[in-house]
Amino acid sequence: MLRRIANHLFWAARNLERAEWRARLVNVNYHLLVESPPQNPEPWAPLLAITGEREIFAERYTGADETSVLTFYTFDDENPSSIRSCIHAARENARALRHRISSELWLELNTLYLDSLGWSMATLQSSGMYSFFADLGGRFYRIAGITSDTLTRDPGYDFFMIGKMLERTESVARLLDVKYHFLLPRVEDIGTSVDVLQWAALLRSASALEAYRRSHGNAIEVERVVEMLLIDESFPRSARFSMNRLETSLQRIARSTAANHANAEPRPLASTKLSNMLVSNHAKEVIGSGLHEYLLQIQDECAAIGDALFAEYLRFE
Amino acid sequence: MSEGALQMSRPMPVNPAYRPLPDTYDETFEADLTPRAACEPIAADLLSASPERINELRARADRMFLRMGVTFNVYGDDAGTERIFPFDVVPRVIDALTWRNLEAGLAQRVRALNAFVGDIYGEGKILKDEVVPRDLICGSPQYRRAAIGIKPPGGVFITVAGIDLVRDREGQFKVLEDNARTPSGVSYVLENRLVMTRLMPDLVRKCGVRSVETYPSDLLASLMEIAPEGVTRPTAALLTPGPYNSAFFEHVFLSEQMGIELVEGHDLVCVDHKLFMKTVSGLEQVHVLYRRIDDDFLDPLVFRSDSLLGVAGITDAMRAGTVTVANGIGTGVADDKAVFAYTPDMIRYYLGEEPLLPIVETHLLRDPDVRKRVIRDLDQFVVKPTGASGGYGVLIGPKATYRELAQMRDAIEKDPASFIAQPMVQLSAHPTYVGQGSNISLVPRHVDLRPFVLLGSKARVLPGGLTRVALREGSMIVNSSQGGGSKDTWVVDD
Numbered sequence: 099m100l101r102r103i104a105n106h107l108f109w110a111a112r113n114l115e116r117a118e119w120r121a122r123l124v125n126v127n128y129h130l131l132v133e134s135p136p137q138n139p140e141p142w143a144p145l146l147a148i149t150g151e152r153e154i155f156a157e158r159y160t161g162a163d164e165t166s167v168l169t170f171y172t173f174d175d176e177n178p179s180s181i182r183s184c185i186h187a188a189r190e191n192a193r194a195l196r197h198r199i200s201s202e203l204w205l206e207l208n209t210l211y212l213d214s215l216g217w218s219m220a221t222l223q224s225s226g227m228y229s230f231f232a233d234l235g236g237r238f239y240r241i242a243g244i245t246s247d248t249l250t251r252d253p254g255y256d257f258f259m260i261g262k263m264l265e266r267t268e269s270v271a272r273l274l275d276v277k278y279h280f281l282l283p284r285v286e287d288i289g290t291s292v293d294v295l296q297w298a299a300l301l302r303s304a305s306a307l308e309a310y311r312r313s314h315g316n317a318i319e320v321e322r323v324v325e326m327l328l329i330d331e332s333f334p335r336s337a338r339f340s341m342n343r344l345e346t347s348l349q350r351i352a353r354s355t356a357a358n359h360a361n362a363e364p365r366p367l368a369s370t371k372l373s374n375m376l377v378s379n380h381a382k383e384v385i386g387s388g389l390h391e392y393l394l395q396i397q398d399e400c401a402a403i404g405d406a407l408f409a410e411y412l413r414f415e
Numbered sequence: 416m417s418e419g420a421l422q423m424s425r426p427m428p429v430n431p432a433y434r435p436l437p438d439t440y441d442e443t444f445e446a447d448l449t450p451r452a453a454c455e456p457i458a459a460d461l462l463s464a465s466p467e468r469i470n471e472l473r474a475r476a477d478r479m480f481l482r483m484g485v486t487f488n489v490y491g492d493d494a495g496t497e498r499i500f501p502f503d504v505v506p507r508v509i510d511a512l513t514w515r516n517l518e519a520g521l522a523q524r525v526r527a528l529n530a531f532v533g534d535i536y537g538e539g540k541i542l543k544d545e546v547v548p549r550d551l552i553c554g555s556p557q558y559r560r561a562a563i564g565i566k567p568p569g570g571v572f573i574t575v576a577g578i579d580l581v582r583d584r585e586g587q588f589k590v591l592e593d594n595a596r597t598p599s600g601v602s603y604v605l606e607n608r609l610v611m612t613r614l615m616p617d618l619v620r621k622c623g624v625r626s627v628e629t630y631p632s633d634l635l636a637s638l639m640e641i642a643p644e645g646v647t648r649p650t651a652a653l654l655t656p657g658p659y660n661s662a663f664f665e666h667v668f669l670s671e672q673m674g675i676e677l678v679e680g681h682d683l684v685c686v687d688h689k690l691f692m693k694t695v696s697g698l699e700q701v702h703v704l705y706r707r708i709d710d711d712f713l714d715p716l717v718f719r720s721d722s723l724l725g726v727a728g729i730t731d732a733m734r735a736g737t738v739t740v741a742n743g744i745g746t747g748v749a750d751d752k753a754v755f756a757y758t759p760d761m762i763r764y765y766l767g768e769e770p771l772l773p774i775v776e777t778h779l780l781r782d783p784d785v786r787k788r789v790i791r792d793l794d795q796f797v798v799k800p801t802g803a804s805g806g807y808g809v810l811i812g813p814k815a816t817y818r819e820l821a822q823m824r825d826a827i828e829k830d831p832a833s834f835i836a837q838p839m840v841q842l843s844a845h846p847t848y849v850g851q852g853s854n855i856s857l858v859p860r861h862v863d864l865r866p867f868v869l870l871g872s873k874a875r876v877l878p879g880g881l882t883r884v885a886l887r888e889g890s891m892i893v894n895s896s897q898g899g900g901s902k903d904t905w906v907v908d909d
Contacts, residue, residue, distance in 0.1 A: 099695045100682050193658055197671035205482055212481065253695055355696035411695045414681065 101414035103195065104257045108412065110191035111261030117184035118238040119269045123148065123303050124171045124181075125231035130299040131164075142167040148273055151179065165219060173217040181234070182214045200248035206241050253354050256347035260407065263344035267337045267372075268400040270327050273303060275393040294318055301326075304335045324389065325381035328396075337396060338376040344403075345369050351411065368406030372399035433462070433846055436859045440586040440843040442507055453510035453907050456622050460615075461505050462846055466855045469848055472504045472614050479610050500603060501900030503847045506611060507862060507882040508622070514878065514906045517580075517588055520772030521866055522874040523762060525576045528595055528749040529870055530765040532572040535748055536562040546764050547757045551779075554832060555754065556802040557596075557747025559710055561717045565733050567743055571641045571870050574705070574741035575634070577601075577880075580864045581775065582843035589840070590774040591863065593750040593758070596742060597707050600881040601867050602665035605630060605672075607903040623908035625878040630867070631672030637871030638673075638703045641739045649702035652676040652692060654683070656708045656724045666707050680708075685728030688735035704729075704740045710747065713740075752801040752835045753779055776838055780831040789836045790827060793820050796836040798827070811891065813839050842891050845902065847884055861885045863893050864904065879904035 127145045142162040146152045151170075154177065159166040173182040189211040196204055222230050249255045277300045297318040301307040306326055314322045330336040348367050375395065384392045435441040435448070443454045443462070450458035461469075480499040509517075534541050535552055542549040552558055577598030579591045608627050612619050635651070642649035655666035657679050670677035682692050683701070691698035706713065712722040717730045732738045748754060756777040762770045778796075780786045789796055798810040810823045827834050844859035866880030882902040883893035893899040 100676060100678065101693050101695055102679065102682050103676075104695050190658070193663075193667075196667040197677050201483070209482060257695075351695065414693045 099253045099257075101412055103198065103254065105412045105414070106191040106194045107254050107257040108261035108407070110188045110195065111258040112265040113184045113188035113191065114238065114241060115262045115265035115269070116179060117181045117188065118235070119265075119273075120149070120171055120179065120181045120184065121231055121234050121238065122305070123273070124168065125227070125235070126299050126303040128164075128168075128227055128231075130295065133295060144277075145171075148275075148277070149179065150272065151177070168222060169219065172222065173214065182217060185211050185214050198254060200244065202248055203241065203244045206237070206244055210237055210241070253351050256351050257411075259347045260344050260351075263340040263347075264400055264403060266335060267340045267344070268397055270304060270335060270337050270340070271393045271396040271400070273300065274324065274327055275390060275397075297323060306333060306335060309333055321381045321385060324385060328384070329376060329379065329381060338373075341369060341373050341376055345373060348407075355411070368403045368410075372396065372403065375399070433857045434859070436844045438584060439841050439859070439861075440582055440584055441859060442582070442843050442845040442862065444846075451508075451510075453508045453622075456618060457506065457508060460618055462857065466853065469504065469855060470852065473502075473848070475614060476502055476504060476610050479613065480606070483606065501886060502607065502610070503884055503900055503902045504611075504614065505846055505848060505857075506903040506905045507845055507864075508905045508907055509879065510907060511909045513588075514625075516771065517866065518876045518878075520588075520770070521578055521868050521876050523766065523768060523771050524578060524590065524593075524758070525573060525868040525870055525874060527762040527765050528576065528593060528758070529571065529573045531761050532595070532743065532746050532749050533570050534765075536565065536572075536745060541761070541764055544764075546760050547754065551753055551757075552748060555748050555751045557710075557745065557751050559745030559747075561714075561730050562743065562745030565730075565743065566736075567733075567739050567741075568641045568644055569872060571637075571741075572743035573746050573749065574637055574641065574870055576868045576870070577865045578868065580772075580866065581840050582862075582864075584841050586843065588772065588864075590758070590772055591837075591840070592752065592755060594865075595746045595750040596709065598865070598867065599662040599665055599707070600865055601630060601877065602662075602668040603901055604867070604877065604879065604881050604904065605668070607901060611903045619905075622905060625906040625908070627877055627879060630877050631669060633869055633875045633877075634669065634705075635673040635675070637869045637875065638705055638739075638741060640871035641741065642702045643736055643739060646702050650675075650700060651703040651705065652678045652683075652701050654678050654680070654704055654706040654708060654725075656680075656712070660707075662707065669705075675705075680712075680722075680724045680726050683726040683729075685726060685732050688728070688732050688737055690726070690729060690732045690738040700737075702738055704738060706740055706742075710744050713744065752777075752799055753781075753832070756835070775840055778836045780827055780834045780836060785836075786827065786831055790824055793824060795839060797839055798823055798834050798836050801833050801835060809892075811839070842885075845882075845884060847886070847902075849886060849888075858888070860888075861891045861893070862902070878906040 123145060127142065131141050140162040142164065143152070145167065146155050146162060149171075155162070155167075155170055158176065159170060170177055171180055174180045175183060175186075177183060178187075185207075189207050192199060192204055192207050225233070245258065249258065277296070297320070298307055301310050301318070301323060304327055310318070310323070310326055313326070326333055326336065328337045331338050331342070333339055345367060348369055352367065379392075433444075435444055435446075442451075443458065444450055450462075477499060480502065531541065535558075539549075541547050542552060573595045575598060577594040577600065579594065580588045581591045582588050604627055638651050639649055642651075651673070652675055653666055653670040653673070655663060655677055657663065660666070666677060676682075676692060678692055678701075684691050684693060684698065686698070690701045690704065692701055708724050711718045712724040714725050714727060714730045715722045716727045718725075729738070729740065730744065733740050733744070755774065756779055758774060759770045762768060778785045778789055780789060789798075793810075794812040794815065796812045798812065800808040810819060812820070815823070842861040842863060845862045846857050847860040848855055849858055849860070850856050862882050862884045864880050864882055867877040869875040869877075882904045883899045884902055885891055885893045885898070886900050887898055890898065
């Protein structure tokens, strides 16, 4: 498997995962604001913090009003992380991968890209925010389904999964970090209905609300939310689950490449540190000793895994 | 079949508004407007269809091409823009007998061109025997000194050739030019067919259209046949300049169909006179490289040192015999537009056979007498620069302005060896749908044909080839970069 191709697979997955998170975040935030009209003059500001884009947003927009933020996240071509930019980037990756991905996957992604070229505030409004994002979410799931059902399980698939899981881990850590930051300090809100709504929205952003209620019932408690999103082994969007999945792929790649280097020493996996972190901590301890620091560490470790992967397998110049 | 039954089976001639061009061979209709025998099913169906049906077929075809990503990139304005190659839903039909003759002529031609390349970079017999003038070769912009002494397995230099054919007033196919470097367009042939079989499966079946599906496996077989000797399981790869090349789609398509890696220059490295690709598990040796970049970009150590598209040291590896590069270096001498004039002689010289396919008469302007005559009657000739391809820099005498003619006269006088002149061939025409929506009409448009020939341990000719159609009224320039479109080409059974 060519290094360049492995790069494209890794980034195609990251870009798609990023686009999907963006779509979910924007959608959930939009509906949250509809249900609980904000007192905050800039109700969209927290979302910009979650995605770490306050600065680049401020460079080109005067205020975080709804139209600006929706534009910025959905189809602003100058925002490299807008949903359309991510789809475009993933499609460019896929273009270089045409000879190894299924034609079904290419068709789905290319059609999504072609459709995204027509997006504007008018399309968002005419289809209705709900249908627009519901449809979009469905298309990401379709892409995930096609990927899972048509990609050959070779190292290429593993690079794809690593990209996806790395992005997912980072996204969930960032989501929790900022929400936690924004939600908890307001002492007067704790336990109020706004608070519950906010936490429910957070869970919904990670498609976790239903799973949470099934496991933990109706009451939303911070500790259990943290548990669910970071440490739960069975929930497919938790950091731990994502890392387990990532590790499986990393091990397979290490094995298949080691076969070509009979003498090479087995090296520790780049993900070991983060995996251990997630296994050995309980939500209570994590919160007790500083959730923010813990989440920052997760993000740093994700970056370290990306760097190690690049050095070992992806650098080709 | 009785005379009467034959009459009965002949459908009404088409769309009554269709008027063949005067003084032009019509691919589909006889002079009396009855369809040629092989074209009857088309005439009864597509050519008599309602505008609604044609519009629907076109819309479906466009959607399929766009969704499949069958696009080409246009250079110049808005570089990197993807467009779909305009496609006409009326196929071009070639009857079995005509095709058998073409096929034999094409195989013969490519065998001779290949022998010529081997000779030029080897012993140079044809030059010693003065069949082809030596200075013409050494002065050719396509001559590559670096190719001297490289001996590919089986003596195959031209693995893939595209031969551009036109049909004159009498319907005789003639060679207009050869493409012996990195001819493109074959993916359109395959994708056009895919779309047509989805759009009109019954018609395809009824006509008994010969399949083009085996092209990728034939290409792979040809590449494997020229792998370095002694390699039991050769690894092949396709070298592309990358996503912004106009033919990138085709590179993707072919590598996909052949199941070989699609590589860019920076995926490759030469170590110890061997070629490798950089994989996640280290270096993997490549034995056959089907390259789709020009000589000039292939090896920065030998050709353009600023090229990032190729791989340093590959010429050396070729010479060491560890890798076969297809097509070989310097095969452009065989498709040089001036050398073209000598191709019938080459066939006689190397094969001892008479050429089965005539060429369009070609005048070399370096000969003072010829030059004088051509310059005098410049408005009756087509003048082509010998070093360019893709229809760039071509002067069509009968359509040129006074100013263009004057400029060309100057250019020829300044550098006569860089131009050739050919008589204006009245290209054959084919019924084609033009216009949109309710303004759609069936009109004759000029077409050419680019068949593809593969050379490995034997010659393999793809049935049909790419039919290009000049969509502008009166235009004879079929290049996609200049407003041309394409049609599916059907070689039909008897």
